[in-house]
Amino acid sequence: MATTTRTRERSIGSLIAEHGTGIILSLLFIAPIVWAILSTFKPRSEARLPPIPPWPTTGFSIDNYLTLDTFGAGLSHSAQNSIFVAVSSVVLTAIISLLAGYGFSRFRFPFKNLFFILILSTIMIPFQSILTPIFLILSWLGLQNTLTGLVLVYVTLQMPFSIFMMRNAFDAVPKEIEEAARIDGATNVALLTKVMLPLVWPGVVTVGLFAFLNTWNEFLAALVLMTDQSKFTLPIMMTAVQSGRFGAVDWGAVQAGVTIMMIPCLILFLLLQRFYIRGLTAGAVK
């Protein structure tokens, strides 16, 4: 009797300890994000003061967001650029890797393994080391300083992971389903879009999610390839804001920009969490 109470007591104690730890750690990890978001609603007069406490103390204001639009080509312009780049990259990545995944999974053709290894091995080579030639190639193609050029580069960088994911997704679909559809007279295109696509859809979402997060946040390539201020994506634009205008840094505006950059990522992640973890573990298992 005495022992059972003790174990129960201990388990309640350990439960408290466990969740106490969990809650404190969670707060630690989330705090910087929350701190930044809250502080953006301070009025301009508070922007240069330390954020203690983080929430506005002298009135709520969205001025920090409004001033951002006066920097360079304007925040809304950079945001449009970022959205264009990220969405186009997601769509193109999804389509191209869907096709390639299907091709690698279901067809036999010469040099198939060579091509597959070629694509996968690009993951071993840091794109940072080939930025200069990419810069030159884009200017030869007349795509230097264009968002389209940036999208093409981004899509290429997504290829190894995405094709690997999609080939695995197709591999997991039993061949019988396909053959049954073939017997029913489905064409290759119909087969892919009507029969296979719903079956590999989770893979497509995973690929698209990774493409979005990676391209939305990418910094170095955009920094190097986009020299025209009207083509800046959000990270480049915000770094320019942070390095000051007329010899002054507007921290309120910087945090407003950071908030705008973080929010879509956080929302997408919270909505599509299981697809993200799926993508991670797919890599981990292999």
Add this chain to the structure above:
Amino acid sequence: MKRLTILAATATLLSMTALASAAETANIWVRADGSNFMPQIVEAFNKSHENQIKLDIIPNAEIVQKYATSAAGGTAPDGLSLDLIYTPAFAAAGQLEDITDWAKSLPYFKELSPAHVKTGTYKDKIYGLPFSADSSVLIWNKKLFKQAGLDPEKGPTNFAEIAADAEKVAALGGEIKGFYFSGACGGCNIFTFTPLIWASGGDILSADGSKATLDTPQMRDAIALYRGMVEKGLVPEGAKTDSGANFFAAFAGGNIGITPSGAFAIGALNTQYKDIDYGVTFLPGKDGGSSSFAGGDNFVVTKGTPKLAVLKEFLDYAYSLEGQTLLASRGSLPVRGDIAKEALKDLDPRYQIAAEAMAKGNTPYSVVFNDIINSANGPWAQMINEVFFGDDVDGALANAQETMQGIIDAGTGQ
């Protein structure tokens, strides 16, 4: 009635096209720093001339890269207003038209800003002519000087006075500090710190830019001034990591006694921070004297452009009294010494001091200026932070000397 209007409109349209076909349009670029005065002078030129100028404003940091890529693609502008320190590098790369004969034919050639002409010259040929100008000066906060018991109308005239005044102002306590500089910004300090060395009789580069001469008594004196003020706590903590972002804002905040700055600050303070009462004086040497960094833009011409005549016309206009006055009223100092006083006569008298500083100003000459001085990760930027805040001045000087010389040797060996 309606018909008449249409007729009239057609007539105007016709005459306009006729005009346009006779006139030529040249394309020029300017860096964003020039967006205060360039559009105005181009507009004035276009209104009064048949030939036209089309202006593009390019962000400061991108002008080199953009120009280079468009030159490679054959879409370079006919001319551009280029930060004068880059003129040697552009000329060395073979991108610019030799304009020696034109320059020397100008009746006021000898009166043009010597610093601009010096940097516009490469291997005895002239590739750039002065366009806009900015000089470095020392500014002080009169209100804080008064509060500290100093004469608010008298700025410091030597190192000892700078240190003494800064100490008195800092003694006011609280958020108020005596002196400010951007301690992690190479570009800022070549502009505001080297004049202290020049005014004392030293230099950081040999005249032709082939030798780095960092470790001099004059350099050490100037370092001692800054170090002393840092050690006494007269300089805000943020100066250590300011890579230029706070270069102007710190003084404009009203809590800084003295800061070295540029003529641009006069316009910026007058328009954006009207409540700051400030004085302008020369950057002094150790025992008096004065010097300044003569900055601004050179006007350069792309090699082989067919629009040279239009560009000449435009530059002639900019050099006229009308042009110089217009530029001065928009914050760019006159580049013609002979008419500088006249061009400035209706403006804030503090501009006269900046113009005088400009005339006596100096500019380092180097084809690798960006790599040794301006780059955020260059040897100069590293050295100034080490010598102002670090423990090993000797090591920092020696290291920077070696790195700079290495870059210079590699650059000229090409």
Add this chain to the structure above:
Amino acid sequence: MSSISAKAGAMPAAPARRRSKIDRGHWVGLLYIAPAIVLVMVFFVIPLGMTAWMSLHNWPLMGQHRFIGLDNYVAITKDVRFWNALKFTGYYTVIVTIAIFAVAFPLALFVEKPRPMMGVYRTAFFMPVVVGFASASLLWAWLLNVDSGLFSPAAQELGLTEKRFNLIATFNPAFWSIIVMVVWKVAGFTMVILMTGLQSIPTELQEAAKIDGANAWQRFRSITFPLMRRTVALALILSVAGSILAFDQFYILLRGGPRNSTITAVYWIFNQSFVSFKLGYGAALSMVLLVILVVLSLIQLRLLRNPEGT
């Protein structure tokens, strides 16, 4: 084209299958992968070849480029600042990897248990991962700012420091600030990978060891860790590769400072290529970095394949 594929699709004849699949697949399969191959060729394989080619040239952004053989590589051997950057990159990689594992492993052990609320904690720990490095760096640049930030003023207000202490003015505080930032940013990522490894360990093994009287540390050492070797190796590879290529945080947060002491290899290549516009020299530096990375990857892949390291 669609008629060919349609016809091919409608030919289920079993005996001829093998041959016909090769014949039609020959074309159709290539068509499916063609867009991907074109992209990888144009934006990866050709640039890679060009990097090698350019590294043999003096290639300024303005003016003519000319062939100079191996001169760039000779220059690299004397480029003290590049070697310093490599040294720093190595130092950073080692420290940050240890720090990440020191945080991520306990976190993984904590959240791997199938108990209520654990999913919520896991999500919380993971949130900073999806925030980009650029956003995170801008955020922390503000937190670390001496005047308008959080840490320095807070420390002063709490009486920990007498005056404002500029955290990024000297190497050690600046470096460790970056380490804390990066751990905050990526620990959740490593945690999830380690967690999948932990979950693949049969619980019976742990139970059996518990009954045998093994304590928690003994169980971790002799069961958990050995069985997780592959997962740990994978997490290690990702962390090491990511750290060697670090750029964003040092560029945005520190601009390579204080005093150029936090310039990484990629940062130096960026500077040479896109600030000094020495494209040929930058390409040669890239080749050196590339070789280092490929060698490291191969070593790690080997370790991954044979956990015993033989």
